[in-house]
Amino acid sequence: MTVVPTLSPSNLLAESGLRPELLAQLTHVRALLAEELAAAPGDNEACLTCSFQAEDVLLLKLAQELRPNIPVLFLDTGYHFAETYAYRDRIAAEWNLNLTNLLPVKTVAEQEAEFGLLHQTAPDRCCGLRKVEPLFSAVANYKVWLTGLRREQARSRTALEEVADFKLPSGVTVRKLSPFADWTTRDIWQLCAAFEISLLPLYDAGYTSIGCEPCTSIPTDPNDPRSGRWAGKKVECGIHIQADEIQPAGQAH
Numbered sequence: 173m174t175v176v177p178t179l180s181p182s183n184l185l186a187e188s189g190l191r192p193e194l195l196a197q198l199t200h201v202r203a204l205l206a207e208e209l210a211a212a213p214g215d216n217e218a219c220l221t222c223s224f225q226a227e228d229v230l231l232l233k234l235a236q237e238l239r240p241n242i243p244v245l246f247l248d249t250g251y252h253f254a255e256t257y258a259y260r261d262r263i264a265a266e267w268n269l270n271l272t273n274l275l276p277v278k279t280v281a282e283q284e285a286e287f288g289l290l291h292q293t294a295p296d297r298c299c300g301l302r303k304v305e306p307l308f309s310a311v312a313n314y315k316v317w318l319t320g321l322r323r324e325q326a327r328s329r330t331a332l333e334e335v336a337d338f339k340l341p342s343g344v345t346v347r348k349l350s351p352f353a354d355w356t357t358r359d360i361w362q363l364c365a366a367f368e369i370s371l372l373p374l375y376d377a378g379y380t381s382i383g384c385e386p387c388t389s390i391p392t393d394p395n396d397p398r399s400g401r402w403a404g405k406k407v408e409c410g411i412h413i414q415a416d417e418i419q420p421a422g423q424a425h
Contacts, residue, residue, distance in 0.1 A: 189366065226361060230320070
């Protein structure tokens, strides 16, 4: 049975001012989430990965309407901006998140002592150790994986589907949802404003795609929001690359 979210008067008032197209998109996303979460009814059958960027926080807001205690997975690489950590902690407290901070096997100090600054010399390997391995290990414990991915974010995401089976290196397959696949940045920001969601302060400084501090800069191409990531060496960290698509270390993802 599909669960219909109960909206507060403030949410209903906010949504009354949305343009019809965006309201229709929101209705579709809510229906998709309701259907998919109903098929994974256990408290620990679905998870949501959150970088605490705008898309992820908005998706978290909508997911909590249906499942307030949904597990939220954050990749704590040890290299994030101080602002990201502060914002994560504030949202976690204010929204009472069921938050898990996924840690790599090695601390930043241990990794740098053994391998040097991998984020400079071998960014694929750094992402593999600090993002891909911890996330894939955690996601394997769930049936459904919610993400805030959008096609508009990068050329590498133009074929992104709303719902797709995702095969992990372990052989486990999870159902991956990207409900905002065809949404624009304008759509995301307008809905965040309507819901009065305060966003990561780094956006105000000019960042458009925010990851680890050493690998994130102000975008170099105003038409490419991810042009400020990895100094142009690659476009994906690897967590959204299926096992059969993973390239050998050293090649850009």
